[in-house]
Structure formats: C-alpha cells, structure tokens
Amino acid sequence: MHISSSPSQQTMVSPERDAASRVGVSPVVLGEPGLFLLALVRIFFGLLWFQQLAWKMPPTFGGLRSYVLKEAAYTFVPGYSAILKHVFLTRFLLLGAGVWSAELLVGISLLFGLFTRLGALLALVLSIQLFIGLAFAPGEWYWTYGMLVLLALVFVALPAGRRLGLDALLAPRWYAARTRHRLARLLAWFV
Amino acid sequence: MAHLRRGAAAGLLAGFVVALLFFVDYGPGTNLSTIAHWFALSGSSLDKLVGFVLLLAVGTLFGLVFGAVCGRRRLTMSQSVLAGLLTGVVWWVVIVWLLGTIIRHGQQSLYGVMLFLMSSLLYGLVLGSLYGQWSG
Numbered sequence: 310m311h312i313s314s315s316p317s318q319q320t321m322v323s324p325e326r327d328a329a330s331r332v333g334v335s336p337v338v339l340g341e342p343g344l345f346l347l348a349l350v351r352i353f354f355g356l357l358w359f360q361q362l363a364w365k366m367p368p369t370f371g372g373l374r375s376y377v378l379k380e381a382a383y384t385f386v387p388g389y390s391a392i393l394k395h396v397f398l399t400r401f402l403l404l405g406a407g408v409w410s411a412e413l414l415v416g417i418s419l420l421f422g423l424f425t426r427l428g429a430l431l432a433l434v435l436s437i438q439l440f441i442g443l444a445f446a447p448g449e450w451y452w453t454y455g456m457l458v459l460l461a462l463v464f465v466a467l468p469a470g471r472r473l474g475l476d477a478l479l480a481p482r483w484y485a486a487r488t489r490h491r492l493a494r495l496l497a498w499f500v
Numbered sequence: 501m502a503h504l505r506r507g508a509a510a511g512l513l514a515g516f517v518v519a520l521l522f523f524v525d526y527g528p529g530t531n532l533s534t535i536a537h538w539f540a541l542s543g544s545s546l547d548k549l550v551g552f553v554l555l556l557a558v559g560t561l562f563g564l565v566f567g568a569v570c571g572r573r574r575l576t577m578s579q580s581v582l583a584g585l586l587t588g589v590v591w592w593v594v595i596v597w598l599l600g601t602i603i604r605h606g607q608q609s610l611y612g613v614m615l616f617l618m619s620s621l622l623y624g625l626v627l628g629s630l631y632g633q634w635s636g
Contacts (some may be wrong), residue, residue, distance in 0.1 A: 349517070352622070356521055359618065363611040420622055473629045478578045 319375060341472075348422065348473040354460055355419025358412050370405025377404070380442025389441060413433060419464065422474015427499040429464035436461045468500065476500040503571025503635075504564060514558060514623045519555040521619055523548075531615070532586035538600040562591060563627055570631065577632040584628015585621060592620035606613015 339347070364372035381393040398403045411431055418428020440454035470476030480500040486493035522531040532551030536542040541550050566587050571585065596616045600606040608616065 323572070352517065352521070356524060360525065362614070366609075366611055417618075420618060421625060450529070472633075473626050475543055475581070475625070477629065 318387075344472040347469045350421050350441040351422065351425065352473065353417050354464065355421075355428075357418060359416030361412055362409060362416065364411060365404065365405065367409060368402075370402065370409055373405050373408060374398075374401060376443070377401075379446050382443045383446035385445050386441050393442070408435075412460055418470075422470030422472075422476045422498075424468030424479075424499045425474060425476050426465055426468065429461050429469075432460035433458065433465055438490060470500060504567045506631055506634050507563045507565070507567015507571065508560050509563070510627050511566060512560040512636065513630055514563065514626035515555045515559015517558065517626050518619050518623045519552045520556075521622070522551070522555070527565060531550075534606070535581060537607065538595070540604070546603065556592075558595065559623065559627075562587060562623075563631075565625060566631065575635060577629075580635065581625065581628040582631030582632050584624040584626070586624065587627055588621040588624020591623055592617055596620060 366372075374468035375394060377398060381398070382392045384390050384393070412435065415428050415432045415435065418424055419432070436454060437459035440451075440458055442450050444451040444454045468476065468480070471480055480497070483493050483500055487497045488494075519532065522535070523529045525531060527533075527548075529548040529551070530553075532549075533547040534543060535551035535554050536547045539550075539554055541554070542548075544550075567582070570580065570583055573579075600616070601608070
C-alpha cells in the first residue's frame with residue numbers, strides 16, 4: 310500500500326510499486342482525507358485503551374481482579390483457567406502492574422502515533438487474551454472482543470501513525486537507515 | 501495573514517479532536533462539564549455544549565498564537581510538530597494547571613491528571629502536524 314504524498318516517502322515504497330506493476334496491478338493509494346480519517350480512528354482506538362486504565366489504577370489494580378476471576382471461570386481454552394488461578398492470581402499485583410503498563414503503552418502509542426504498529430501488536434496480544442477469557446462469559450457479547458482483535462489487526466497492517474502522529478517524524482529516518490542497520494530495519498516496520 | 505489562518509484552522513481542528521475525545525466517556529461528556537466549570541460557565545443544563553464550544557474557541561485562539569509565532573520562520577515538519585507539542589505543554593500549564601487547579605481549585609485523581617496531560621499533548625500534536633502539513 311502506498312500512503313504518502315511526500316516525495317521522500319514515495320521513494321520508500323517504490324519497491325512495492327515496482328512489484329505491483331510487474332504483476333499487473335496498480336498499487337492501492339490512500340489519499341490525504343483517508344489517511345486523516347485513519348489517524349482519527351487510531352486516536353480513538355488509543356483512547357479506548359487509555360480509558361481502561363481508570364478502573365484498574367495502581368497501587369491495588371482492584372478493578373482488574375473481578376475480570377481475571379471471570380476469565381478463569383469462563384475461558385474456552387482448556388488449561389487457561391488453571392494458569393490464571395495458580396500463576397497469575399497468586400501474583401496479582403505483578404499481573405496488575407503488567408496489564409496496566411501494557412495498556413498504558415498501547416494507549417500512548419496509538420494516541421500519539423508513536424511506534425504505532427508495535428502498539429497495535431501489543432493491543433492485538435491483549436485483545437486475543439481478552440477474547441480467550443471473556444468472549445463467552447455470561448453477559449458478554451463475543452463480538453466485543455472479536456472487534457478489538459480485528460481493529461488491532463487493522464493497525465498492525467496499516468502505518469496509521471504517519472498522519473497526526475510522531476511516526477511521521479520517525480519513519481523517514483528509520484527508512485533511510487534500514488539498509489545500513491538491522492535495528493533500523495526492525496524499527497522501520499514498527500512506524 | 502496566511503500563517504494566522506493556517507494556525508487558527510489547525511487549532512480549531514485540534515480543539516475539535518480534543519472535544520470529541522472528552523465527549524467519549526461514561527458521562528457522556530463529563531469532562532466537557534469540567535472544562536465549562538474551569539471557565540466559570542457551568543451550572544446550566546448546557547454545561548457540556550459550553551465545554552465543547554470552549555474547547556473549539558480556546559483551540560482556535562492557541563492555534564492563532566501558534567501561527568503568529570511560527571509564521572515568521574519556515575518550519576520543517578519536525579519543527580512544527582515539536583513546536584506543537586510545546587504548545588500542548590503551554591495549554592496544560594495555562595488551562596489545566598493554572599485555571600483548573602490553581603484558580604478554580606479543581607481536584608484531579610491520578611487518572612484525571614494523566615487524561616488532561618495526554619489530551620493537552622494530543623492537542624499540540626494535532627496542531628503541529630496539521631500546521632506543518634499545510635505549510636509544506
């Protein structure tokens with residue numbers, strides 16, 4: 310997918326364009342209005358994660374416990390309940406700190422468009438975990454967590470932080486350096 | 501004049517984004533009432549609408565100042581975004597800390613502090629990004 314109107318970024322994706330022209334299909338181009346809309350959706354998806362920090366704040370992470378218990382009771386994956394009960398619930402503060410920090414990172418990443426795909430990847434892992442634990446619990450609509458997974462996948466696939474995001478500043482630098490440094494190649498994928 | 505118009509338009513849109521974010525909560529729009537309260541314009545059934553309009557107005561005003569300050573220089577995209585983030589910090593100091601906390605004695609939970617800091621920086625990011633893009 311070609312998403313940029315700036316000359317520097319057109320150069321970045323030219324191999325994709327060449328590949329597309331070789332197989333006889335034109336590359337998919339997303340115009341500026343589409344890019345801004347995508348960035349706006351990214352910001353709201355980030356807010357979704359950020360807001361969920363409110364009911365599981367440190368130092369007790371209290372609101373989280375009832376959900377973990379619910380997951381342990383209604384997960385559809387065999388053995389997952391035992392892991393939750395005997396590993397995570399026995400070290401609840403550690404679990405709470407981990408979940409809270411991960412959701413904070415996802416929120417910051419998506420709200421500010423900073424290493425957006427990395428944030429989306431983390432959101433994907435968290436969403437899959439929620440789907441496994443809660444999708445078929447009483448009172449839950451399984452598509453709630455299914456949609457979370459799908460939305461996270463969209464932002465793993467698309468570089469949504471390059472408009473209204475800090476990735477707009479990082480992407481050209483990492484792309485320029487990706488042929489010289491392995492780390493830059495990895496980081497270039499995350500923006 | 502073009503840079504002032506650009507700044508005002510970018511500020512208006514950035515304020516609109518923040519106003520939309522503040523609408524989406526369990527209220528809905530509880531934080532919009534908070535904004536109205538900070539400006540001593542709360543107390544009616546229109547609190548949330550007042551807060552929404554205030555964010556657009558203050559956003560435009562900050563954008564206008566941003567355009568006036570940055571308009572004299574030719575900023576790169578990076579400089580524009582960084583200047584925008586700095587404006588977001590100024591927004592937080594003036595609106596959240598000075599007006600909301602010191603003058604209006606607002607008490608914020610830890611989450612409230614995080615939310616208003618995040619929204620202030622997001623205002624600046626959107627402002628700087630739009631201004632930089634439109635200047636390019």
